Amino acid sequence: MKLERIRPTVAAALLSLCLGSALAQAPAPIRIGFLATFSGALAPLGRDQYDAFMLAVEQRGGRLGGVQVQVLKEDDQFKPEVGTQLVQKLIERDNVPIITGITGSNVLMAIAKPIAEKQVFLISTNAGPSPLAGAQCSPYQFVASWQADVIAEVVGKYAADKGYKRVALMAPNYQGGKDILAGFKRLFKGEIVGEIYTPLQQLDFSAELAQVTASKPDALFAFYPGAGGVGFVRQYQQAGLLKTLPLLTTGIIDGTTLPALRESALGIVAGHVWGPDLDNTANRQFVQAFEARYDRIPSNFAAQAYDGALLLDSAISTVKGNLSDKIAFAAALKSADFKSIRGKFQFGRNNFPVQDLFIFEAVKDAKGRMTMKSIAAPLKNHADMYAAQCLMK
Amino acid sequence: MADHDNYTRTRWLAPAFVVAALALLPVAAHWTGQTYYQVIGTRIMVFALAAAGLNLILGFGALVSMGHALYLGVGAYSVAILSHYGVSSGWIHLATALAISTACAFVIGAVCLRATGVAFIMITLAFAQMFYFLAIGLRAFGGDEGLQISLRSRFGPLDLSDATTLYYVAFAVLMLTLVAMHRLVHARFGLLLRGVKNNERRMRALGFPVRRYQLVAYVLSALVCTMAGLLLANLTRFASPSYMAWNVSGELIVLVILGGLGTVIGPVVGAGVWIVLEETLTSFGLGLPNDGDAWMREHWLGFLGLLIVWVALSMRSGLYGSLVRRRGGTER
C-alpha cells in the first residue's frame, strides 16, 4: 500500500518540475481520471466505455496526443455521493487535469460543479443532462456523446417522416423518461394516443402493453434503459406485438442488450448517434479493431468513449502536452479537430455536440450476430434545444 | 444476553484511541498534503453519526428499522431545498430539518410501533420507500437526478464550505451525540429501553409505558440521522433520492452490527472499518502478478462480502464488541 502513495507523489513532483521548465523536454505522463459505472445494472455501459477508451490509448502506444497517459479507473457505482467522493480523490490526491467517462446523469449532475470549480476538464462520453447544456454550461465541461433529448427527437422526426398518425408512448416514471418522451413529441406532429409512465423498477409490462394495444396506435415509442429494456422487448415479442405493432425505441436496443435479446429484437427500430455500419474510414477501422481486441461488436457507448479519446488525442496534441494553459486547452478541445467515427462532429457553443442522428433497425449480420443497421438519417447537424440558454460565447 | 454488560464498564482505552485518531486526522492530512483523507474522515463520521442514531433503537432497543435512511434524506433535502431558495443559514437548515423529522418520526414511529417483529421491519421499510419515490417524483427539485447545493450551511462564523471546518463540526456533533447517548443509556430511560429489549412482557407487567419510551427513542434516533443527513449534504454538495434507497438503510444496519450492538462507540468502529475497507479494497496494490491487483480491485465487493460473512460467523458481538470482550471484562 505504501507504493501506491509514493508513486503519485513522485509523479506529482515530476509533473511540477516539468511544467516549470516546459520546453523541449518530453512532458510527464498526463493522468486522466476515468470515472464510470462498473457495477450494478449499468456495468456493461461503463465497461464498454472503458474498453473503447483504452483501445484508443493502446493503439497509440499508451499515449494520447503524443504524450504518455495514465488512466485511473474509478467506479461510481451509479451513486452520486460515491461519484463526488471519487472526484475529490482524483483531483486532490491524484491531481488529474482531466476527468472523463461518466455513465449516469445523476452522477454527472453531482460532480459537474465541483470539477469546474477546480478548473479540471470534464469530458463526458455518455451522460448529457439538459441543465448542463443550458444555464449550467461551462468552458471546462464537454459532452462528447449527446444531449439526452436528441436521441428521442430523431425518432420523433422519423415517425413523422414515416407517416405514423397515432403513436403511443411508454417510459419509466423519472426525469430521464419524461425528458425523452418530451423530446419525441417535439418533432413528432401526429396524435399521441397514450403517454404511459410506468413505476420505476417495474419489470412486468403486460398490463401496460395490453392497454397500448387496446388504443390501437400505428406505432409505439418506448424508452427503457437497463434491465427493464431487455424484459420489455422479451415481453413485447412474447405478446406477439412485434408482428403487428411497429416498435420505435431509444435506449433499449444497443450493443450491450442485443446479445441477450437475439431474434426477439428483430425489426425493432432505434434512434441514435452512431451505429457499427456508419460509412467512414475511421469507423470501419474502429469496429474492426474493437472486434479483434474484445471479440464483440462495439456498442454506441464504446463508440462515444472512443471518440472522446480521439478528441483528447487531438486536443493534447494541439497544446503539445502542456495542460497548464487551460484557456488554450479549452480552445483546443472546443475546436474538435479530429476524425470522429461518427463522421461529422463539432461542438455547439454549450460544448455539446452538433451532429447527425440516425435511425437503425435490429438485424442479423453476415456472421449471424445481432447488430444495428442504419436505415435513415433524419437529422443532420442537429443541435440540442438548450444551447440558447447557455451564455458562453 | 451477554453484550449488555459491555457498556456498564467504560473501557476508556479503545474509545479514546478512536477519538484521538479522528481528532488528529486533519492535522496529519494537511501535514502530508493529502487533504483527500480529510474527506474520507468526514464521510466516516457522517455515517458513524447515522449508525449511532440507529444504534439507539437497534442496538439498545432491539427495534430493527429498515427505514432510517429516510431521515438522512430529510436532512439532506432540507439543506438542498433551502439552499435552492437562497437560504444559507445553517441554523435555519438545522431547525427545518429537525422540525420536519420530528413530525415525520412521531407519525411514522407511532404507526410502526403498533407492529412487532418482522412486521415492524417491513413497515419501516415501506415508509422509507414512500419517501424515496416521493423524492424521485419531485421534479422541481431534481427528481431522480438530485439537487445540487450551491449554498452550504453557515453557522455564524463557521462556514461548512471549508473542508476542515466541516470536518471539525462533524467531529463535534459526533462526539456530543456519543456522550449524550452514553448518558442516556445509563440513565433511567436507557435502562428502561434495554429492559424492554430483554423482556418486554416483564416491563409491561411492571407498569412501564413501553410504547411511549420506544416512540421517544425512535424520534431521537431519527433526529440524529437527520443531523447526519445535513452534514452529508454539506459534504457532497448534493441531495439525491439515492440517499434514501432501501439498501442504504440496510447498510446502516450492517454498520451497527459490524461495530457491535449495544456499545456506544461500536457504530464509529463499524463505519470506520467499512469505509476504510472500501477505500483500501478499491485501491489495492499488493503487486500481484498477471493483473491480479486490478482483478481484486474490480471485484472488491465480493471480497467485502466474504469479510462480512466471516465477521458474522466468527464474531458474536461485532468488531468492537469482540475487541472489548477480549480485554477481559467481567460479565455479570
Added chain:
Amino acid sequence: MTWALLATQLLNGLQLGVLLFLLSAGLTLVLGIMNFVNLAHGSLYMMGAYFAAALYGRTESFLLAAIGALAGTLALGATLERLVISKLYQRDHLDQVMATSGLILVLNEVVRIVWGVSPMFIGLPEALRKTVTVMGFQYPAYRFLVIAVGLLMGAGLYLLIHRTVVGMLIRAGASNAPMVSALGVNIGRINALVFAAGAGLAGVAGAMAAPIFSVQPGMGESVLIQVLVVIVTGGVGSVRGAFYAALIVGVVDTIGRVLLPSLLGQLFESSVAQAAGPALGSILIYLMMAVVLAVRPKGLFPVKHG
C-alpha cells in the same frame, strides 16, 4: 376501458401474483419454519436464472435448463447451509441479516466473474413462443406455463407440508427442535432439507422468470423487496398466506397501475394525474401492506405456532 380489457388486466394481475408466489414460497418456508432471515433469497433466485440461461446456451432445451436450475440451486442451497447458514440458527436475526447480506455481495460477484456483466440470453421452446387469443387479446402462451408451474408448486408444497411424514417432521422441528431430536430424528438434516428446498424453489422461480425479465447481476435485489412485502402481508411462514397475498398483491398492483392514472385524470388535470399515477403505483403495494398490518399485525393468514 372495455370489459375485455379489464378481464385481460385481471388475468395479468393473477399471472403476476402467481409469479410473486413462486418467488415468495421459498422464503416464507425458510423464514417461517426455520425462523431464519435469509436475505440471500433474491440471490438464489438470480442463480436459478443464471443456471437456466447457461444450460439453455449449451443444450437449447428450456426443459433441461429449468431442471438444471432446480438441481443447481438445490445443491447450492445445501452447500451454503452446511458452510454458513447452519452456524447461524442459534444467533440473533441481525447476525443472520449481516451474514446473508454478505452472501448477496459474494454471489453477485461470482455471477459477474463467471458470466460477465452483460445480460444473458435465454430462449423458449418453439411451442411456447406463440400467443393464445383470450377475449380478443393476444396473450403469451408462456405465461400460462408460469401460472401452471406456480399453481402446481403451491399445491405440491401444501401437500408436502401438511400431508406427508416429512412435512410433519419439518413442522415439528419448527415447534420444538430439541424434542424432535430427542425422539431420534436428525434435526440437522431436516434443517438442511428445508433450506435446500427453499433455495430450490427460488431457483425454479428464477428459471421461470428468466425468459420474461433480464438475466443480469443484481436481478435478485429488486425482487427481494416485493417478496418481503408479500410474505409479511400473507403471514410469515404460511404458504397459504403467501399464495393469497401474492395473488392480491399482483392484482392490486396491476389494476391499480392501470386504473390510477385515468381515475386521477377524472379528479385532477392530466399533468398531475400523469405524474401522480405512477408515483402512487410505486407505493401501492406498500400502502396495502401497511393497511393489512394495521388491521391484522400478523398478516392475513398467520401460522398458529404451538
